[in-house]
Amino acid sequence: MSSSSPVPGAAPEDTGGGLTEPLLGRFHDGALAAVVVANANGGGNGATEKGGGGAVKAKDGYWVDVDQEPAAADLESGGGDRPLLFSNKKVKAALLYPYRVLILVRLVAVILFIAWRIKHNKSDVMWFWVTSVVGDAWFAQSWLLYQLPKLRPIKRFPDLAALRQHYDDDLPDGGGSLLPGIDVFVTTADPVSEPVLYTMNCVLSIMATDYPVDRHTCYLTDDSGSLVLYEALVETASFAALWVPFCRKHSVEPRAPESYFQLEGMIYNGRSPGEFMSEYRHVRREYEELKGRLEMLPSTIKERSDVYNSMEASKDGGAEQANWMANGTQWPGTWIEPTENHRKGDHAGIVKIVQNHPSCKPQAEGLQASNAANPLNLDGVDARLPTVVYVSREKTPGHEHNKKAGNLNAQLRVSALLSNAPFTINFDCDHYVNNSQALRAAMCFMLDSREGDNTGFVQFPQRFENVDPTDRYGNHNRVFFDGAMYALNGLQGPTYLGTGCMFRRLALYGVDPPQWRPAGDIAVDSARFGNSVHFLNSVLAALKQERRITPPELDEPFLAELAMVVSSSYDHGTEWGSSVGYIYNIATEDIVTGYRIHGQGWVSMYATMEREAFHGTAPINLTERLYQIVRWSGGSMEVFFSPYNPLFSGRRLRPMQRVAYLNFTIYPITSIFILLYAFCPVMWLIPSEILIQRPFTRYVAYLVAVVALVHAIGGFEIRWAGITWTDWWRNEQFFMIASLSAYPTAVLHMVVKAITGKGIHFRVTSKQQTAAAAEGGDDDDKYADMYETRWVPMLIPAAVVLFSNIMAIGVAMGKAVVYGGVWSAAQKRHAALGILFNVWIMALIYPFGLAIMGRWSKKPAILFVLLPVAFVVIAVVYIGLHSFLVKFLPFMVI
Numbered sequence: 001m002s003s004s005s006p007v008p009g010a011a012p013e014d015t016g017g018g019l020t021e022p023l024l025g026r027f028h029d030g031a032l033a034a035v036v037v038a039n040a041n042g043g044g045n046g047a048t049e050k051g052g053g054g055a056v057k058a059k060d061g062y063w064v065d066v067d068q069e070p071a072a073a074d075l076e077s078g079g080g081d082r083p084l085l086f087s088n089k090k091v092k093a094a095l096l097y098p099y100r101v102l103i104l105v106r107l108v109a110v111i112l113f114i115a116w117r118i119k120h121n122k123s124d125v126m127w128f129w130v131t132s133v134v135g136d137a138w139f140a141q142s143w144l145l146y147q148l149p150k151l152r153p154i155k156r157f158p159d160l161a162a163l164r165q166h167y168d169d170d171l172p173d174g175g176g177s178l179l180p181g182i183d184v185f186v187t188t189a190d191p192v193s194e195p196v197l198y199t200m201n202c203v204l205s206i207m208a209t210d211y212p213v214d215r216h217t218c219y220l221t222d223d224s225g226s227l228v229l230y231e232a233l234v235e236t237a238s239f240a241a242l243w244v245p246f247c248r249k250h251s252v253e254p255r256a257p258e259s260y261f262q263l264e265g266m267i268y269n270g271r272s273p274g275e276f277m278s279e280y281r282h283v284r285r286e287y288e289e290l291k292g293r294l295e296m297l298p299s300t301i302k303e304r305s306d307v308y309n310s311m312e313a314s315k316d317g318g319a320e321q322a323n324w325m326a327n328g329t330q331w332p333g334t335w336i337e338p339t340e341n342h343r344k345g346d347h348a349g350i351v352k353i354v355q356n357h358p359s360c361k362p363q364a365e366g367l368q369a370s371n372a373a374n375p376l377n378l379d380g381v382d383a384r385l386p387t388v389v390y391v392s393r394e395k396t397p398g399h400e401h402n403k404k405a406g407n408l409n410a411q412l413r414v415s416a417l418l419s420n421a422p423f424t425i426n427f428d429c430d431h432y433v434n435n436s437q438a439l440r441a442a443m444c445f446m447l448d449s450r451e452g453d454n455t456g457f458v459q460f461p462q463r464f465e466n467v468d469p470t471d472r473y474g475n476h477n478r479v480f481f482d483g484a485m486y487a488l489n490g491l492q493g494p495t496y497l498g499t500g501c502m503f504r505r506l507a508l509y510g511v512d513p514p515q516w517r518p519a520g521d522i523a524v525d526s527a528r529f530g531n532s533v534h535f536l537n538s539v540l541a542a543l544k545q546e547r548r549i550t551p552p553e554l555d556e557p558f559l560a561e562l563a564m565v566v567s568s569s570y571d572h573g574t575e576w577g578s579s580v581g582y583i584y585n586i587a588t589e590d591i592v593t594g595y596r597i598h599g600q601g602w603v604s605m606y607a608t609m610e611r612e613a614f615h616g617t618a619p620i621n622l623t624e625r626l627y628q629i630v631r632w633s634g635g636s637m638e639v640f641f642s643p644y645n646p647l648f649s650g651r652r653l654r655p656m657q658r659v660a661y662l663n664f665t666i667y668p669i670t671s672i673f674i675l676l677y678a679f680c681p682v683m684w685l686i687p688s689e690i691l692i693q694r695p696f697t698r699y700v701a702y703l704v705a706v707v708a709l710v711h712a713i714g715g716f717e718i719r720w721a722g723i724t725w726t727d728w729w730r731n732e733q734f735f736m737i738a739s740l741s742a743y744p745t746a747v748l749h750m751v752v753k754a755i756t757g758k759g760i761h762f763r764v765t766s767k768q769q770t771a772a773a774a775e776g777g778d779d780d781d782k783y784a785d786m787y788e789t790r791w792v793p794m795l796i797p798a799a800v801v802l803f804s805n806i807m808a809i810g811v812a813m814g815k816a817v818v819y820g821g822v823w824s825a826a827q828k829r830h831a832a833l834g835i836l837f838n839v840w841i842m843a844l845i846y847p848f849g850l851a852i853m854g855r856w857s858k859k860p861a862i863l864f865v866l867l868p869v870a871f872v873v874i875a876v877v878y879i880g881l882h883s884f885l886v887k888f889l890p891f892m893v894i
């Protein structure tokens with residue numbers, strides 16, 4: 001075993017023990033206010049060890065085991081002697097069948113409804129009637145595409161104990177581990193829009209993950225070529241010498257220090273409680289110092305560079321603005337004061353090994369000099385660190401760099417030359433590893449004897465940390481991550497979601513899965529992969545499954561080759577970005593890359609771990625959130641008009657998978673019809689009663705029924721997805737708000753693109769600044785960002801709808817007073833139904849109302865006072881206006 005740390009969670013019986021005895025009371029330490037609790041069986045990392053047995057959480061009560069027999073084909077081909085490394089669960093029949101029946105019932109209801117409408121083609125405004133029938137038909141098909149792939153959800157649980165048994169413990173010579181290598185990628189756009197502290201926490205959590213240290217390499221690709229990020233990485237690697245062994249020794253979770261030190265009660269899983277407190281304090285202090293140094297980096301670099309530059313100036317009189325590294329050489333990337341060849345979008349490619357590959361033998365000798373003052377006691381603890389590499393691809397003005405996809409492809413090539421691990425996993429820099437077993441969990445799927453070899457990627461759910469407790473803008477997206485994705489898991493597998501996804505390198509290279517791959521049928525040529533001979537050789541090695549653990553020698557020719565694979569023109573004329581690597585020219589590179597891999601016949605897996613595998617941050621102000629949605633929905637629609645259209649391409653896509661991808665590519669269009677409906681309340685402002693469909697009451701009854709059915713189905717869905725009504729309702733609300741803002745904007749973009757050929761701009765989602773958020777002090781300010789709604793044009797339709805709804809309700813009240821006596825019973829009923837519709841829309845866009853209140857929305861109760869007041873005022877104005885008109889301008893009466 002590579003790590004001599006105790007194996008968390010490897011106890012043979014998972015009795016589901018939680019925080020049992022607070023037996024380490026003596027560690028209650030005022031200064032730290034920390035509660036140290038011993039976990040009886042060391043299972044506290046929460047990785048679900050066994051799909052079948054063990055403690056089943058209440059929400060899993062709706063799931064039952066699926067038979068565990070290895071697939072017959074595997075038995076024949078001798079795969080049967082390989083272990084089963086994960087278990088499957090399906091939804092209990094008692095929940096699943098009623099759920100399916102209800103879906104069928106709604107389908108019938110919708111068909112009847114539309115048929116009824118067509119038969120009763122009576123309306124006060126015919127063009128409106130026609131549009132709304134088309135709208136209803138569109139809603140129906142859109143719902144069907146959304147719902148159909150959800151008929152057979154599956155949950156899969158990695159069996160970490162079995163993996164350990166077969167790949168770590170059972171080895172004949174007792175040495176090493178048999179686990180395959182993993183190249184871990186972190187992408188960052190720059191050190192300003194993406195705070196360095198997030199990025200470094202991500203790196204630390206990767207370095208400290210529980211995986212054989214000589215088999216995983218951490219690559220950071222900095223898309224800005226910034227010296228700040230390089231030096232931050234150097235600082236971080238040196239802090240890691242303390243942090244990583246500390247995590248191993250004390251089985252710390254999570255292994256991102258910023259989040260770990262924010263925990264209030266520390267759950268103690270390690271085996272050295274006696275040493276824990278003092279070492280905790282020491283590491284924490286060192287971490288604070290690291291943070292200080294990271295913050296100072298820009299000025300440290302500036303000061304150092306000023307010294308070097310003035311020395312240079314005195315030598316040859318030049319007044320260069322160069323940035324200098326600590327070793328006295330000029331930084332080849334961007335400079336603080338940008339000049340030619342040293343600015344964003346115009347700089348050389350850089351590849352630097354920050355932390356060398358560890359020797360293959362464990363060295364448990366403790367830390368070196370710098371920490372001598374209060375060193376950890378590392379007897380028997382593996383203090384080795386994994387390899388860490390800094391990469392920044394070359395940027396040249398006038399070249400298309402293809403944003404994140406281009407960045408990831410450069411990383412893919414650099415890693416092929418340096419470590420060529422058969423598996424890769426990529427993270428956005430604001431995500432981190434929250435469960436140190438997660439990489440092992442992904443491996444359970446890749447190495448399983450059933451579908452393992454045909455598994456192209458393993459996606460984990462995205463979980464977010466900085467979201468406000470009410471999740472006002474639906475950032476958690478649970479309906480998607482726990483509903484739609486479990487559903488796809490029962491088909492060909494989840495889509496790739498951009499971060500927290502492990503790939504088989506060959507799948508990324510566009511190679512077919514083994515079941516479709518006749519031996520030796522792969523063209524490894526420069527027309528496809530580009531001109532690097534080293535890279536082509538690495539592909540051949542990967543195809544032959546040759547393992548290489550030790551790194552290559554970094555001589556001149558090799559360095560030249562590295563520079564070549566990160567050059568800005570490497571991709572040109574090759575298949576990179578189309579059938580090789582991450583796909584270009586589409587704002588959602590993730591969906592389309594997953595699509596391409598599925599289309600070749602690979603399956604994917606959605607991995608469930610009890611302790612969430614990864615955590616990230618989400619935009620919590622409305623404007624940023626909506627921008628993100630514009631990009632996702634616009635990007636998804638771009639897929640429809642690209643060569644990756646799910647109706648016509650993707651040879652080996654399964655039919656339901658096609659349906660799911662088709663839905664992804666057209667759902668934003670639904671918003672056009674929603675927008676239309678949302679403006680209906682304006683009718684109240686028109687003098688006479690105008691009904692879109694007659695008989696109106698019957699029509700409304702049908703509407704209520706089909707809407708109620710959606711929510712009844714939702715009632716089943718939240719049960720199997722293990723989410724709450726709030727999650728469901730937030731999703732509904734956010735779909736509505738986006739339909740009045742982001743989705744129509746995305747549709748508009750598509751139209752513009754069709755005319756001008758220019759697509760959606762990938763704008764990096766702005767991140768909450770950690771310092772501001774963490775040090776803001778009280779709880780209120782922690783979410784200060786949420787109250788900052790920046791007005792942008794796309795908010796206008798939503799604002800108009802909100803405003804006209806308020807007006808409409810007020811006017812309706814006024815009309816009721818004025819005409820109450822003369823209205824027929826039917827008219828009264830119509831009015832009441834109309835109001836019901838208004839209230840429904842208001843309830844749906846409620847979070848938008850809060851958003852435009854800004855800081856006032858801290859006390860949402862104000863709304864419930866303000867709104868009725870507004871209604872009454874409008875009603876009174878209406879009544880006044882009405883009596884005025886009756887008296888003086890009767891021909892204009894409204």
Ligand SMILES: O=c1ccn([C@@H]2O[C@H](COP(=O)(O)OP(=O)(O)O[C@H]3O[C@H](CO)[C@@H](O)[C@H](O)[C@H]3O)[C@@H](O)[C@H]2O)c(=O)[nH]1
Pocket residue numbers: 187188189190194223402403404407427428429430497498499587588589590591628632762763764765766
């Ligand atoms: O030119 C660029 C732009 C972005 N990025 C990286 O891309 C990642 C995602 O960018 P972000 O702006 O945070 O996007 P989100 O809105 O949070 O992205 C979600 O949606 C994206 C598009 O579907 C996916 O790529 C992401 O993984 C997913 O988290 C970050 O690590 C960036 O550093 C680059 O490397 N280069």
Ligand SMILES: [Mn+2]
Pocket residue numbers: 428430617765
């Ligand atoms: Mn992000």
